[in-house]
Amino acid sequence: MIKFNENTPIYLQIVEKIKADIVAGKLKGGDKLPSVREIAESFKVNPNTVQRVFMELEREGVAYPQRGIGTFITEGEEVVEKLKSTQAGKFTKRYVDEMRELGMGSDEIVQCIKRILEEDKNDDIKS
Amino acid sequence: MMILRAEKVSKRYFNKVALSDLDISLEQGKVVGLLGPNGSGKTTFLKLINGFIRPSSGKITVCDIDIGYRTKDLVSFLPDSEYLYDWMTIREAADTYAKFFKDYNKVRFNELLDFMQLTADIKVKSLSKGMKEKLALALTLSRDARLIVLDEPLNGVDPVAREQILGAIVRSFSQDSTILITSHLINEVESILDEAYFLKEGRIVLHDTTDNLRSERNKSLDELYREVFAC
Numbered sequence: 001m002i003k004f005n006e007n008t009p010i011y012l013q014i015v016e017k018i019k020a021d022i023v024a025g026k027l028k029g030g031d032k033l034p035s036v037r038e039i040a041e042s043f044k045v046n047p048n049t050v051q052r053v054f055m056e057l058e059r060e061g062v063a064y065p066q067r068g069i070g071t072f073i074t075e076g077e078e079v080v081e082k083l084k085s086t087q088a089g090k091f092t093k094r095y096v097d098e099m100r101e102l103g104m105g106s107d108e109i110v111q112c113i114k115r116i117l118e119e120d121k122n123d124d125i126k127s
Numbered sequence: 128m129m130i131l132r133a134e135k136v137s138k139r140y141f142n143k144v145a146l147s148d149l150d151i152s153l154e155q156g157k158v159v160g161l162l163g164p165n166g167s168g169k170t171t172f173l174k175l176i177n178g179f180i181r182p183s184s185g186k187i188t189v190c191d192i193d194i195g196y197r198t199k200d201l202v203s204f205l206p207d208s209e210y211l212y213d214w215m216t217i218r219e220a221a222d223t224y225a226k227f228f229k230d231y232n233k234v235r236f237n238e239l240l241d242f243m244q245l246t247a248d249i250k251v252k253s254l255s256k257g258m259k260e261k262l263a264l265a266l267t268l269s270r271d272a273r274l275i276v277l278d279e280p281l282n283g284v285d286p287v288a289r290e291q292i293l294g295a296i297v298r299s300f301s302q303d304s305t306i307l308i309t310s311h312l313i314n315e316v317e318s319i320l321d322e323a324y325f326l327k328e329g330r331i332v333l334h335d336t337t338d339n340l341r342s343e344r345n346k347s348l349d350e351l352y353r354e355v356f357a358c
Binding site: 004007008009010011037040041043044045046047048049052 | 156157158290293294297298300302317318319320321337338341342345346347350
């Protein structure tokens with residue numbers, strides 16, 4: 001069960017989670033999504049909410065319904081690539097916005113990222 | 128189709144006003160929360176729906192039928208107090224329940240019992256508070272009723288059991304029916320609600336879909352609740 005964040009509609013948070021799974025390769029093009037009821041039970045949310053998740057995924061072309069069978073992830077590299085770049089853009093924007101709020105300039109922001117990446121690399125070598 | 132319609136419903140106990148001019152309509156296939164602090168009139172409203180008490184003024188219908196003996200078949204109610212005889216086993220309690228309600232669905236009950244990890248030959252007396260709550264909920268959800276009314280289903284239940292209870296509610300929810308839940312544990316029920324009514328001193332002070340409440344006001348229901356009821 002994921003912890004829902006406070007102020008965004010729950011269906012959008014589930015949409016984000018599914019998109020993240022696609023980008024991470026946990027869900028692949030042509031995979032069948034679990035049924036509305038299964039998702040509702042595993043997230044402990046209302047089936048109507050899950051219905052909205054499917055509608056949103058279909059509207060964005062990430063998934064498509066097959067009448068009577070279920071909902072499937074759209075096949076093709078473009079979908080994944082597009083998702084990857086929009087998701088990456090979104091998270092980076094969030095980071096940049098928060099840094100700006102702290103009064104950081106562009107150079108400092110870039111420096112920070114570089115430093116963290118460097119630290120990560122060193123940790124990897126050690127372990 | 129409207130499952131429940133309450134128009135200008137008021138209830139006074141002598142000169143104490145418990146509910147005033149309540150307008151509530153519940154559509155089919157929704158899970159709706161009735162949220163408010165202790166003494167705001169939640170249980171009074173539920174008693175009205177069940178026909179235990181009569182409104183001082185106004186009108187309530189379930190599936191367009193006035194509240195009365197005919198609506199008893201349509202409404203399945205989980206009271207917030209214990210009502211099972213404790214000398215019975217779970218099986219006996221369920222058989223007794225089945226005699227009262229013709230829409231009782233034995234298969235669903237056994238499924239729910241399983242899901243709650245209860246066994247039918249335990250005596251009600253030996254159940255803990257949380258287990259009794261689960262049993263009562265399993266009985267309430269095992270009816271094929273149009274309106275399911277749950278009064279504080281999470282009261283006095285530990286966090287793991289809460290998840291089980293929420294799971295059971297989601298699992299047995301059918302698009303033909305509507306579920307009305309009262310709670311003051313907003314955080315816990317928030318994720319399963321389509322709509323919420325905020326009740327304060329017997330009046331509706333806020334009503335919207337949970338998605339709208341979250342996206343327009345940028346707040347969780349819990350935060351809104353604290354805001355509405357703080358003063």
